[in-house]
Structures are given as C-alpha cells and as structure tokens.
Amino acid sequence: MRSSHWYAGDGRDAYIHRAWMRRGNPDSAFDGRPQIAIVNTASDLAPCNTHLDEIAQSVKNGIWEAGGVPLNLPMISLGETQVRPTAMLWRNMAAMATEEMMRANPIDGAVLLGGCDKTIPALLMGASSVDLPSIVVPGGPMLTGTFRGSPLGCGTDVWRMSEEVRAGLLSKAKFLDSESAMIRSRGHCNTMGTASTMGIMAEALGMTLPGVAGTPAADSRLLQAAHNTGRRIVEMVTSDLKPSDVMTKASFENAILALAAIGGSTNAVVHLLAIAGRLGIKLSLDDFDRIGSRIPLLVNLQPSGKFLMEDFYRAGGLSAVFKQLEKLLNPQAITVTGKSITSTIGDGEIFDSEVIKSIDAPLQKEAGIAVLRGNIAPLGAVIKPAAASPALLKHSGPALVFESIEDFHARIDSDDLDVTADSVLVLRGCGPKGYPGMPEVANMKIPGKLVAHGVTDMVRICDGRMSGTAYGTVILHVAPESAAGGPLSKILSGDIIELDVAARTLNVKVSESELAARKASVATENAYANPDRGWQRMYIDHVMQADTGADLDFLIGSSGSDVTRESH
Template identity: 70%
Template sequence: MSRLRSAEWYEGDDRNAYIHRAWMRRGNPEDALDGTKPQIAIANTASDLTPCNMHLNEVAESVKHGVWAAGGVPYNLPVVSLGETQVKPTAMLWRNMAAMAMEEMFRANPVDGLVLLGGCDKTIPALLMAAASVDIPAVVVPGGPMMTGYFRGQALGCGTDVWRLSEEARAGEITGAQFLASEQSMIRGKGHCNTMGTASTMAVVAEALGMTIPGFAGTPAADARLLALSHETGKLIVDMVAAERTPSRIMTREAFLNAIVAVAAVGGSTNSVVHLLAIAGRLGVDLTLDDFDATGAGVPVMANLQPSGAYLMDDLYRAGGVLGVLAQVRDLLRADPITVTGRPLVDYLDDRPVYDADVIRPREEPLMADAGIAVLRGNLAPRGALVKPAAATPELLQHTGPAVVFDSIEDMRARIDDPALDVTADSVLVLRGCGPKGYPGMPEVGNMPLPQKLLAQGVRDMVRISDARMSGTAYGTVILHVAPEAAAGGPLAVIRTGDLVTVDVENRMLNVAVSDEELAERRASASTEAAYAAPVRGWARLYVDHVMQADTGADLDFLVGSSGPDVARESH
C-alpha cells in the first residue's frame, strides 16, 4: 500500500498537521491519526424526509463496526439525500447537485476510502457519480427493499399498484374510499419500493458494475443479513484501500455492458439508462444509447417481478437473489470485470442455486424472450428515445395513430379527462416540455393517465410519448427520454394534434408523418414555449443553463470526466 491519502492531513509536526489531528481526537484511540490507519467515510443518505433511507443510520453503525474490526477509522458523513416521493418538482432536478456536493466533500476531507449508503432512486446514482469523479476506493451498501404489504389479502407492489389502483378508481371499478384504504397497507416498513423499480434496479446495477459485495443487492431492508453484509463491507473497504482498488479499476466499459445485461434480465427501470450514462461520463467510459440496444435488447427477462411480472423483491431474494438471475444469463456477461472483492463477478455465479423457478425463470423458459430496453430513432427522436417492451402491451409495439398533444403537465392534467377531448384508443398521447431543461429536471410523468372516458370503455393502455421519464414501478406502452427534448429545439416541440405518429419497436423507429422540410419550417407555438421552465436564480438556473440531454445522461456539461482525489490548496 502506498502512502495513505489522509496522511496529507495528519502526518508531520507543523501547525497544519497539529490542527487537523487535534480537532479530530474527540475520543479516538491515540493511534487513530498516526498516518497508518485508513480513514473511511461512510457517505450516509439517511434522512427522515427520504422515507426509503430512514434506516441507514442503523446500517452505518454496522459498517462502522466492520471498519474498526479491520483496522480502519470510520466517520459518518451525512450527504445530500433525495426522497423520490417527497421533493418537488422532481428528485431528478437535484441528482447532479447531490453528486457534485458529495464529490466535493469526498475530495475535501481526509478520507482514504468510501462506503456509499444509498437506497431511494437518486441516491445510489449520485453516490456512484461522485465516487467515480474522485476515484478513491469505494463500495456501495444498498439499503434494500421493504417487505411486502398486503391489502384485502393481496400483495401490493409499491408504485405499481398505486398506478393500477388509481386507474381502477378513476374507472369506477373501486371506490375512492377503497383506494385510500389501501394506503395504510402499501408501505409495510423500512426500505425502498419492493418492485423492480428504479431503486431496486440501481442496486442491481451497482452489483453488476462490481461495486457491491456480490450477493448484497436485493437483501431486504428488514433482514438481519443486511446488517451482517454491512459489517463485512466495512471490513472490505479497509482491504480495498490497501489494494488501491478504485472505481475506475472496477467500473470499466465491460462492467457497464454487464450492467446493461443485468438490467434487461431483471426487467429493470428505464431510468437506469440515464444514470448509467451519467456514471460512465464521470469515468470517461465511452458508453452510448447504441450500447443499450446492441447489448441489452436481445436479453431475455428472467425475473418474474412487477411491473413486468408477478412477484416482488422479497420473493426474488428467497428464490436465489440477483446472482440467481445473473447465473441464468452468464453466457452474456463479460468475464473480465472485477468486483470490489478483486474477483470477477462471474466467479460468483458458479452453481448458483435457484429455489423458485417461477420467480427466477430457467434460461429455456424466460418471462419474455426479447424484452430489454429498446432505443427508437426517427424524425421524432433524432438522438433516440426509450421504450421498455417488458412493461408494454405487445399489440401496441407496432402502432400508427393521430397525436393528441399536451404542452405541459398542467395542460395534460387540465384536459385529459375532458369529455370533449378528441381522443380514441388509437390516439397517441404526446406530452412535451418535460425534459431536463423543459420542466426542469425531467420528471416521472411519461406514463400519463389515460382519459377517463376511455377507461370507462375498458381501455387500459395507449401509446404515450414524451421527453419525460417514468417511474421504474410504472408500466404501459410508454416511450420516454425523447432527445432532443422540446425545450432544446427537438421535433417534439412542433408536432401538432392530428399528426400521424408511427411506433415500430421491432424496427426501432419513431416517426411522425410530416416531411423534414415542413418540420424545419414549423415553429413552436407561444403556448408551448410559455410552458418551458425559465428559472432566474439558484440551482435551477445553473441546471437549465448546463444540463445535457437524456441520451448522454443528463449530467451537467462541466461535471463530465473525473477530477481525481487531489485537493488543490492547503487552507491553514
């Protein structure tokens, strides 16, 4: 092991070293700051306003015990936390801010290694983006999904059943009182959503990238084994510092390709695409939308989990876990990428048992044979758009229909249930002004509610297109992340109600029946432009001025690339 990074603060007899040591004594053992013991920061996203991460203070204590046991010195480092269900207008607006703040704190402090505690959707991506930019040894502790709740004897999938029950209430199939009664059962206890939504997907991504102890992702938050693995992670980070095993050594291009395979195999969230692109951008790894199509589109879905399937995350854990799923697609994984342990991920897939073949399907009987995230292009999405076929209605994956266009979320909500709205089941609902710049922050509104009059007719899915995202717990034939977005001058800004839109997922096309010449001549309407975000100050202004498009990860342009661990100046 080379000289510890923290020795830059603590070694020596000068005034600066004196100050650094004296202020950190605080009951630490005499030898804690002697320059030989790795100083470990536990980047902790616990917050009472991030309900899915509330339990991470308990997890941090287990990590601390592991760090001490291995000869390191642990420190709790609270970092920016984002509660997906709580913050407005959307947690995605602050993912980059959280990553930037984390990066600066990791670099500025005397730490040699990082344990990254995340759970809710944006916390693991932000932590990985920050750790990648600083590039000191780091390992993820995923906070885990909650145990399943039940309503009237039926298992509830967080998010997924909110969308289902709310549409049933709007259709008159259940009463408003019944819908509200289910609220008491939806969230059973600690942890994040129990579906294969974005939180679960990003835990899978962290494991497939090699950034967790193999087998950790998907461990339920309430399971005592999560604390045991957290203790082991605390011990491991001390070894990682000695081995100088940094994120850039682990998260190689091939590791990202493994993550794409993993997302497809579990039927993961489309949000993983924008996060993986952003993490790769911080490392300088060449990853594009084409990689998602080339590597992931043909991968079979092996996990029978909501929203694509029937089961929930605690079922996946008892059936064999994430490694049980990956073992079914081992032939599609790259063999070389290592994990935080120093061993390749594929080494952990040998003879991996599956205990319930209905939850984790055998390779010869997948849930869906070819349903990874698909990338569509055409004159409506020159730089790409995403669709998750596993969550879509198969008959709508090739469809042509007239557009019904909404200029904003507010416009959509005001008109979607208007009995006079000229819409049929064949219509294509189009929502614009909801991309990174337009809202701002690219909210999860792409899975628009269906018009009430069509719900009453029994319609349960329609083609929906937007420059927004959707929750990983959502479902439907929803085309997302259209790039360029309307607010950045994309064609979405100028299509009109009545234009014929064609979706052809098999051939990866998304087109509007308007000539290139006419599209170029059209101008966005005053109402369209008036709906775009125009912040005048603060983070939102900085974000709108510098955010990139979804096809490159929606990071800020000046944050792409690693800055390394060095602190530029001494402060004392």
C-alpha cells in the first residue's frame, strides 16, 4: 500500500504518523489496510452539496465493511448560485487542491463526492492528475417542486418566468411566490443542466458504479449506492484500478454520445476537454461534432424538452439511454467495476417512453452539440441545436455589439436601442481571461422593446458560457476570446453576421484584409479584468482558451502520486 510509506516500520517518522492518526482507531487500522480519502465538497455555502456529509457516512460504512479505513478530506466547494464573480473561476483551483491533497496525504484511493456544477469536473481533473484509484458518487438532483399545479425546473423556469414578467404575462408578486416552491429538497438542479449532465458524464466515463448517476439526492437508494461505492473502492485499490485505466479515449467517445442523447449542457464540452487534458488524451472540439452532432435526442428533459431528473431516473436513467445507443458505444471502454461498459448496461429497459425515447423514434433526429468555425471563431464556438429555435439555425443579420456585461445590462432595455428581431446580439469580454472565469452570461435576455412585441428568441454570440439550464439560439465559447486577441474584439455594430449551423459556419461579412486592419475595441479592453494579485492574477496569466478546456497551462497532464520530498 502507498500508505505504508507513512505507517509501516518502527522508526520515529512512522511512530509520529501512527500516533497522530490513532485517535481511537485500532492497531489494525495501520496494518496495511487501504486508507481511503473521501474527498468531500459538502458546504453550507454550496447549497446543492449540503447533504454530502450524509452520503459520506454511508461511504465510510462501506469502506470499513470491506476492510479499508475511511478518512474524510474536505475539499473546496463551489456553489454555482452563490460565489462571485463566477464559480468557473475556481474550478481549476479546486482541481489543483484535490490533486495536491490526494498526493500529499497517506492515502491509497479516493471516493469523490460532488454535486454542483463545477465540483465533479474539478474532482475528476484532480484525481486524473494524481492517478490514484478513484470513484465518484454524484450528489444527485433534487425532487420536483411544483407551483400553481405545474412542475418547476430549476433555472429553466426561472428564465422562463422572468421573461413572462418582462412581457407582462406574469405578475412580479406571483413570480416571487414561486421562489419558495422552486427548491423542494436537497440536491442539485433537477433539469438537464450542468450538474445533472456532469453526474451522468461521470458514469458515462465509467467513473461511477453503473446506474448511480441521476439518483435523486433524497432517494435512499443513493445511500445504498454510496455504501456499495465504499466497498468497491477498497477492491479497486487492491487491484490498482486507476482513473487512467478507466477514462480512455473510448470512454470519452461514449461520454460524447451520451451528452448528445441526453441533451446535456454545453458546459460539459469545456469540462470533458479539461479532464482529457489531465489524462494526456487527445480530445478536441472536432471530436464532439464528429461523434455526437448527428446523434438523436432521446431524453425529453428541460431545457430541451418537458420533464425533469426525477422523471429521468424513474424512466430508466442512463442505462436505458445506453441500451438505445448500444450499437454505437465503444465496447473497449471499461468502468470502475473493471468490466466493459456495454456489459454493465443490463436490460436497459425504458419504463416511460414519454421521458426516454427509443432511437427509432427520438425527440429530435440530430441534437448533439455543433461546433462552428469561421472568421469570428477560428478556434471554434459551440451551439446546442436541441435548445435553439429551428428557424434561426440559418440566419443573417446586423450585429448589435455590447462591450462588456455591464454595457449589456445598461442598454438592453433602453427604448432607444437600435435593434430588431433580426439583429444578432454580440457580447464580448466574457471569456476565461476577460471576465475572468468565463461566466454564464451568454444566454442574454431579449431586449425589452422586443419582448413587448412577443419576440422570444434571437441569435446571440458570446465568448462566455451559458447555464446548462438555459435555452435559445446561443453561440458560445467563441475562441479565441476577445481578451486573447480574437476577432470578436473587432466586430462593429451593423456588421452582417452569417450563421449556418448545418454548414458549421459563423462569419462576419467583412473582408479578411479589413478585419485584420481593424483595431480591437478600446471600450472592451478597458473592461477586461486586471487584478494585481492572488488567484485571479495567476488565473489570467495561465488560463487557456475554451477550445482546450480552459485549464491552466501548467496543470495539463499528470504528475502521479509520488511525493517529491518526504518529511524527516
């Protein structure tokens, strides 16, 4: 065991390590049993993760039962709705902390507990870089809340109802009444937003026990799964089954298939690219388009459909989806069980065909994330056709440029705004470097004067991200971002933007020579973040672009589990 380097022997250092960790533990706790860290992102300030301490206890029970020693390891937690300026700013910090603490401590394996959007990606990034046996327990979605007799989808219905207030279709008082009904139980968002998507991605990558992802947080079966996960990690340590063994290129190919079929969040693109980068796997935006863009949408969940995560789980969950995709899956991928992913699907029965469709009768024929390129986005941009308006997937219109998110908020509802339904809203300065942290602001609200006339969607372009619970014809993750010298910084209001999703193109009708001669917007440059110290300074200096996962350049790859200097 790796931990024996701390505990074995009769020397002074081993004495100190054992004595300080004894605290009532029996002698047998140090006789070669696997020492298992429970990397726990529970926090009262990350409301979607507040229940993870209870899950951790079930994991502990399973570890003890299997002959291991469980050790709670609190980890940086990021509450998507709480932290400012954006949780994405600290995903890489949480990943680095996970890696460093796993490497620094006397552990042989880890159970990763995450729920809210950035926590599972950060944990997987960190565990991949240290490459000790690891397994994920997703915290699970909340139960469905209802308001005025109808189910409420977290995020998605907030966007919908707030627009109804702006259009005069819903009173502000009734909108605020829904607030207490939105969050019914413990757990993360109940739509197919980023949190639900990344839990499913963890299973699609093979990093959870089969059938766990999507289990509601309040369902007692999640505690049973946590107990079984505790048992399994001890076996994984014994057989030395590591993240690099499980998460192969084949695993990422299967995850991309799943992402398309479930109508998952565009944020998963950035996270999967970052995880792959830690493993040294060559994954690109082109892989998402090549593998996933023609895959049918099988899951009828908000924001691309009607239902919510509780419905997805009762309808058969990811196993039912994978059964429909079985002929497309790469059978070389394995899971934390050590078996091929195709052998763990089981019957994969669909129990509600309104929620999960068959591949022969899908919700949409082609729904995977599409990758666009052109003189606006030389390194790529993404769009989620399943959440877009079909009539806008091919569109030409004049740009209306906003220099920053502050400029957008100041002008979007002005009666003097020069905008029509054909306009293309362009928001820049919101990429990894510019904001910093690539916030979820790309899903810009429709100008107030157009909302009053019934306009519900427009083409929107941004170098930032959008919430996984959001919808609309939104082009995001534009790379390079404006703050990295991307062409987005040179677009002028009135320039004609041409979008053709079928052709995978996004261009501004300006000659190459004219675009090259233009100078970047001074107003946007003045709005870029420019911290003089701390994490934000480090982040801006080292963060890479969205097309490679927005990780820090010095964190790419793996450093393994060896400690470079030992205590004396």
